[in-house]
Amino acid sequence: MNYGISFDNFRKKFNLPWLCVGDFNEIIRSSEKLGGSNRSQAQMQLFRDVVDECGFIDLGFSGNRFTWQKHFSIGHSIWERLDRAFAINDWLLRLAGTKIHHHFANSSDHCPLWINTVGLDFHSAPKLFKFNEMWLSDWGCSEIVEAVWDARGSDDPTSRTVPKIEK
Template sequence: MCAGDFNELLKSLEKWGGSNKSQAQMQLFREVVDECGFIDLGFVGSQFTWQKHFADGHSIWERLDRALANNEWMLRFAESRVHLLSVTSSDHSPLWIRPKSLDLPCFAKPFRFEEMWLSNKGCIEVVEAVWSSQEGLDPSVRVVQKIEKCGKELTYWSKIHFGNVRSELNLKRRLLIEPEKEALQSGDNSRVRSLKADINDLLDKESRMWLQRSKVLWAKNGDQNSNYFHRRATQRYRKNSIVNIRTSEGQ
């Protein structure tokens, strides 16, 4: 994480009063942030962190202070909040950063069809088997029951054929270390090629999984930038989380 007074703006909305900020200068700052893989953690409180008041009555407000974090930080502390504190002894507002992991409430997961299942023909076979079964119930009830049964059967099938993709991927990567050493000594790289084929298959599944969760509909299939999709999915969790609720009385 990188936080403090950057003395730069990311967009024109981060300034009120005074002359307009150079678009080229803001673009350079945006490029640096992107190059570092940083995400702006946002803020709680006033949108401006710096202010200057002149004797002629006009004032300038700018958001010069901010907290930026990379993907690793976001994965560990997805629920972090940056509070802007009020102070009169400085023209900059202090940043109070509260690192916090994303604590999701414990509840039964709703069924979610995974797009990566389509890479295995067994998925279609499970759906066809459930849908072709005969049930002696009212047609409207039968459809609902088949949908529920299909979800249960696919979930069970997925545990057997897909398991935990991330855990499997980490395991295969660890297993690859020794075969690579052996290949250097013996000249036989068959195990290396086999494990790398498995890893590429898992990477494809992981990419599909995070692509679906990130809702980046314009991304092309085959892009294996899973960190980017993971970051987008984490941002969705932050955006959708409810920190507090205010009543009609303002409490």
């Protein structure tokens, strides 16, 4: 299908390290399916072609090899690896340690994917408290501040001040 813009042009327009994760409703090879009728080679090839055109690299996984399952009342089941994570080379260069884990979920026919982005720092600096004078216009604010500030505490001014500010 041609939607007027290739993924390569889209990727160049937004120069980012791409990670694409989700339920693709397709398998890449026959070994990613157990049970049911065989998937056609032509259908799997179409999916592989799209993956190649996008420059995607399958990140692999740890855990159960199947991410979707269907059980029939007549006793047979189908298992497939439909959920996966792809990245482009830029992602792998920046976050080479990214790991994908398949987890068990009894509330869905798909298993959740846990993405561990080793090397990506999500730590943020502690937020500093800032008093906004406009809070004093809120009914009851000044009474609350005065009540906390007037409360009796330790005789040491330092140990009295910090807990009052925290309150």
